[in-house]
Amino acid sequence: LLTDKVNSNSVLIGEHLFAMGINVSRVTTVGDSLPEMTAVFSDALNRSDIIISTGGLGPTFDDLTRQAVSQVTGRALKEDTVVLETIRGFFARRKAAMPENNRLQAQVLEGAEVLNNPNGTAPGQLLEFPDSKHDNKKKLVALLPGPPREMLPMLEAIAGRLKPFSGILQKRFVLRITGIGESLVEEKLRPVLEAERKLESGVVNFGIVASHDMIIDMKATVSGTDEMEIDETIKNIKKEFRDILGDHVFGEGRQTLEGAVGELLSHKKQTLALAESCTGGMVAARITNQPGSSAYFLEGIVTYSNTAKERLLKVNPETILAHGAVSQQTAVEMAEGVRSISGADYAMSITGIAGPGGGTAEKPVGLVYIGLVSPAIKEVFKYQFSGTRGDIRTRAANTALDILRRYLLNPKGR
């Protein structure tokens, strides 16, 4: 099926090209059909200066990229003896004979440069030829393999060849925001978005992307010809955004909530322990996904049963009896329990009903209590999340991380 997998290569390639000042105008995904592929390549050659294709360089009958480009460019395919030896070598290092099929991967387009593949058998190919419509311009066609770990090194290897196509200067930033709705973000930022940022020589574009995990990305792209002006503009917009949104901004670029929490804990040299029920270890798994988290994360206890809450976290059985496992009282005792057992500076607890079953009129699916305990604080926050079991768990985990983050940022203000 053509649509079996999402196309993650386009994201990787788009980022590389953007940083070079080259914009992607179109991404097309096409099946393993020679007529379809030649139609796409021929259309792309008409429209674009650079064509980067990924995939279809494998050793089987349905790997047709080489043939399609050969047809469209009129360049013959010939077996390259050096490439063939390289492929044989790849198998020899794995103590295997090269299957006869793989011979197909040694077929190189006439005049193409071969791009080495340290992570696989399919070499890439790079074609450069004069643009028939413009005297001084060239066109570039790159055939790269599909797996990202094979594709990316080649993309880096041809960076120098892409450089001449680089247009305007452009830079961008992404602010990561949580704890506030998309429409409110837009409303608060509107004065900045609407203030026409007249650069001497460029434009500013904004974009806002909200996801179902309650994280919002506010993006800005600034392009022009004057790098100093671009840098200054980015600095100013970022500051205005941050002034307006305050600590709803938890980071830039690819920062995560667990990353922000980890940096704050590291910086303050403080430690954390967790008692999770409905999130079942998700918060611990995310915290420990950070390299170096052993410096601040002591332990996590996932108590799915009531007896585990009593036995491991010293929750009073009478508390559960009187108020239920999903209650403010149980949340406090869970957090206090894991804090006293671990000796951590901060302890958090999460108990809720993730669904789809287990809800009642009084305690519906999505009800979640999050407890935070430190020497200076003892608080429980109550939420009613919506969505699937997965949504509720992710929202509870993100909210818990954000509560801790904001408390670490500003212990007195809360």
Added chain:
Amino acid sequence: LLTDKVNSNSVLIGEHLFAMGINVSRVTTVGDSLPEMTAVFSDALNRSDIIISTGGLGPTFDDLTRQAVSQVTGRALKEDTVVLETIRGFFARRKAAMPENNRLQAQVLEGAEVLNNPNGTAPGQLLEFPDSKHDNKKKLVALLPGPPREMLPMLEAIAGRLKPFSGILQKRFVLRITGIGESLVEEKLRPVLEAERKLESGVVNFGIVASHDMIIDMKATVSGTDEMEIDETIKNIKKEFRDILGDHVFGEGRQTLEGAVGELLSHKKQTLALAESCTGGMVAARITNQPGSSAYFLEGIVTYSNTAKERLLKVNPETILAHGAVSQQTAVEMAEGVRSISGADYAMSITGIAGPGGGTAEKPVGLVYIGLVSPAIKEVFKYQFSGTRGDIRTRAANTALDILRRYLLNPKGR
């Protein structure tokens, strides 16, 4: 940036259409540029019977899908008073006034049917018109919103309208495989793949997709005109694959390792407890992502520090001193500890070096011990995983789940 996010709608739509016997020939992603968009729509109208677009129906200046389709089809856009009232109602239910911007979403193409949007403000639109090149054929253009939860109900609503375009019958299956390499899977299945499956009236296509988390999907698509023949063929191929691969097959379709483990534990009415170090709660988080997991999952203990291993899991400090926290001996004591504390039937432990720091010549990054303890078994498995911190953690988690799964399937054979 056009390439900021992966296009997950194409996967969702492709699956829906496949099940109806309609194949997707091309997926194009294009930026918010009117000339680019009209070029794509006009090309698509030339080539295809059905065009489904997602996104660009929002209320802002860069939502251009309506305009692009209007230009290409020559149909004017007019404000629809019923749609306008529906949008006002959407805001009224949220006790908000409709921002003036949203008026744009009431613009409907001449002759288009409006598709209701219960989950957002942007209605979908459906255009049907005669194919100018074929007397008895029609073309269909659907404008759907970008967010999947808004898009999917509309896709289901227009299923009846897509039906007349349905071609051949086709069915498919996916077998999910782990614990064996891709090349070995291919080698073992080759006799089945190569045996030409001559159907009276159809074809069989195979595909194999390996991912970096050590799970392999073996797919087969059977298409033809005779449904009984298709069903029989699928049944036979599936059986042949399963006979060859045995318990390396952990499920079909969207089955997960934690789903397979959960079903086995449920079925046997047995319980599980976990002691995780390097995976930091990932296995517990995945196990508890299954609805109903509270029936078989008792508790998980994430011990990142040595003292937590000693205190919570009763690991002997001398064991850690003599052999280290990442050792066969510690893995055994972690699993025994959590089993005796929880009273679970099965207990697993995972301790390893996820990196990027912390490795030594003797115990390199990627070294992981996985322990499994039950009344009948006490085993530790040693692995050397490669990849990033995330890869190593995911591989360790998948491997632990698979060890348990295979042990539950066949307790005596191991």
